[in-house]
Amino acid sequence: MTVVLLPPVGNDAATWQWIDAPAGAVRHRFPGFGRPRAETTPTMASLADEVAALYPGPLHLVGVSMGGMVAQHVALRHPDRVASLLVACTGASASPDTMLARAAAAETQGMRGVLATTLQRWFTPAALAADPPHPGVVYARDTLLALDPSAFADGWRAIATHDAADRLATLPMPVTAVAGKRDTASPVARSADIADRAPRGRLVVLDDAPHMAQLETPDLLSGAIADHLAAAGA
Template sequence: MAGRQAAREPAEAAGSTIRAGELDVGYIDDGSGVPLVLIHGGEGDRTAYATLRRHLGAGIRAISYDQRDSGITVNPPVPYTLSDLGDDVVALLDALELESAHLLGTSFGGAVAQHAALRHPGRVASLVLIATTPSFALGADAIDKLLELSYSDLRNAVDDYFVTPGGRARMGARAARTLTARDPERRARRHAAAREHEIRDRLGEISAPTLIVHGTEDRLAPYTGAVVMEQRIPNAELRAIEGGRHAVGMEFAETIAGWVREFLGVTADAAPKP
């Protein structure tokens, strides 16, 4: 396996796909070292982690992919659950010939990562949960309001929900550009899956070491949910970003990348700790 991984060609953002289970999955696979799967949020796709990737540095093999009804992934036009999406992560690991990987998920992607860890504990080396929640019920009013917006209105709402005033000045429209347009059927399937997310009573079953990163002013995934995860996941650590909103993974990418490298044991010389 190691030889095949060393010889692999990088998957570029332009449109590489891989057969994973029943899906043709769009993905980006670059860098070498510790495998880290980047799981995008509800309104994003495989390109959403461009800012974070720039700061992850050497020693990390960063793999992002398009979930169902996202980007260039081709999936059957049928309903699915977050459990299905968790299984899709493992199908991707199988396709890439990876026995296990670290998972980093933001928002909806963090929920997918939690379900993957619950269903396939032996395949998940660790979790990094950014701006996510153990339950849709936490922040449901704000989420429902956002999900009812059209794509154009959603882009206009990014400033209020996603970035701090200081972040707007630095980032301009960068956060809005990560939002992906979907037709009503695809949006409806993803929103239905999100609304079923409720694992507060199962957090104690997550065995993977877990780093939780959360903004204290997140309206879509309230900070109280991060505290619940820290308290109930057996091996969890919470790092707060004071005043941070929902797009902390982008706005504070450099800081978070440093925390991720530390958490994964990737040293300054890019060699993972034994």
């Protein structure tokens, strides 16, 4: 079985550098984030099908934010391939209008123009104000500023196609929905909704975690991942 780590929008494979990942885990890269942009604008369906095609055998999927959304769609479109899901700091659906507005802002303002609001959604005020700078914040800032704004916009447009809510009841595999109590971008209720809808769902709340839990509180998320994979028999 393969553990596949699916990153948030705008993040590349290095987003997992502080996570204690199991041996052999694969750090997936979405189009435009650490690899070339897709030829056509990605959707949840296209991103999910690519994950299923790239990695053979049964999959344990671990995703944060957009990565957690894609993980849901892999499980829905390829349920025979997915042994378990851990989806962190994400929801069962997204607001298309909000996501499309973020895409437009990236294209009109550039990455520097959307940097501050993005980091404020992702991290706690304490992490943003840390001196010396928090390494997770440094990674996020540098990675965002190096992005093609159109690639960032592609990510938001893909998220705009996310709506799995009415189908989560069909998932046969164990699903752990991880929430950060300090996550203002995706509050605990959104993760609780996933856990409630999935027949084998459970909710795990990390008291000190923000939206980018893998960057600001990697020890907490690492523990949740290890517990989930142990329970799922990975």
